[in-house]
Amino acid sequence: MKNVNYIILNLVILTIWTSCSEQSNNYSTIVPTPNERFVSSMKYNNMHGNAVLKVPDGNYRIYVCSDTHLNKTADNFRCFIRRYHNDADCPAAVHLGDLVEACETYNFFEQAQKETPASAGKQDTLFVTPGNHDLFRNQWDSFLKHWPTSTYYFVVESQNLPKTKDLYICLDSAQGTLGTLQLRWLRDFLVSVHAEYRHIFIFTHLNMYRRDNTYADIATLPLEETMELMSLFAQCNITQYWSGHDHGRELFTIGGVTYIIVDTMKDSYPESAYMILHVGDKVENTFISIL
Numbered sequence: 001m002k003n004v005n006y007i008i009l010n011l012v013i014l015t016i017w018t019s020c021s022e023q024s025n026n027y028s029t030i031v032p033t034p035n036e037r038f039v040s041s042m043k044y045n046n047m048h049g050n051a052v053l054k055v056p057d058g059n060y061r062i063y064v065c066s067d068t069h070l071n072k073t074a075d076n077f078r079c080f081i082r083r084y085h086n087d088a089d090c091p092a093a094v095h096l097g098d099l100v101e102a103c104e105t106y107n108f109f110e111q112a113q114k115e116t117p118a119s120a121g122k123q124d125t126l127f128v129t130p131g132n133h134d135l136f137r138n139q140w141d142s143f144l145k146h147w148p149t150s151t152y153y154f155v156v157e158s159q160n161l162p163k164t165k166d167l168y169i170c171l172d173s174a175q176g177t178l179g180t181l182q183l184r185w186l187r188d189f190l191v192s193v194h195a196e197y198r199h200i201f202i203f204t205h206l207n208m209y210r211r212d213n214t215y216a217d218i219a220t221l222p223l224e225e226t227m228e229l230m231s232l233f234a235q236c237n238i239t240q241y242w243s244g245h246d247h248g249r250e251l252f253t254i255g256g257v258t259y260i261i262v263d264t265m266k267d268s269y270p271e272s273a274y275m276i277l278h279v280g281d282k283v284e285n286t287f288i289s290i291l
Helices: 002-020 034-048 075-085 106-115 140-146 180-196 223-235
Strands: 052-055 060-065 092-095 126-128 152-158 165-170 200-203 240-243 250-254 257-261 273-279 283-289
Touching (some): 034 180, 060 075, 075 106, 180 223, 257 283
Parallel strands (some): 060 092
16 A cells, blocks of 8 residues: 555656656647647637737837746836836836746746736736747737737837837747748738838747757747848848847848847846837847846
8 A cells, every 4th residue: 555655656646746847848739730829819819800009109119028937926027017007208117038937936927917916097918929938838828818919010110200109019939830831821921011110020939040050949040041032131121030049149141130139137137237228210239138
């Protein structure tokens, strides 16, 4: 009987470890494929439309963070929310994925939002692209409760300058690839609309480039996709491509397109930071440390 109890106890421990461990849980949970997630996103977008945010003129700021990995605390994320709420020239913020860590930790995200509400009359818009931590580790259903679409776009346009508008496209790279359907949609969409916008920004989780030349599973996009995207971005005059994932900042320009990797904003990280995107006729970027 003691041996049976010992076996049962070990099976319980193994089950818990398998569902929550960093090592195994990337591949232990069945999740929809990139193409399946794209089809679901387009169905939602067709039913609900895409957001259009109004600003007084063509000058405004977008706050961008990544890799908060919310687990037991959300101190840095609350600080980020408070700062963009208090910025009258900020119509929206963007999170580049890996919002949460593992094992149903969205309660820390929900608590952070409740504790830092927007002031009266202030628009509170947080756009999110999924990261690998949001897809795997039993998180996908929770992600969809807050963001029912993972591939979408939004527009920021001036009330006083009707022809001044900027396009922001959020892509789902959480599984290490855009997938054939999402990549085809992005190509067709950009080719057809890019001339209508002053600036176009791409937001996603995975990097297209890493300076250490690491091309590993769920590290960078596949080389074939990177090459196609480089050509597409140059053809359509993309302003910037934003990503997180790497936990270390990068900012460089290739073919007229600026590629940015945003720092982690994880509480335990000693140099947590986010970025502010300053948008006008010219575009500037500022790294902001959370002290």
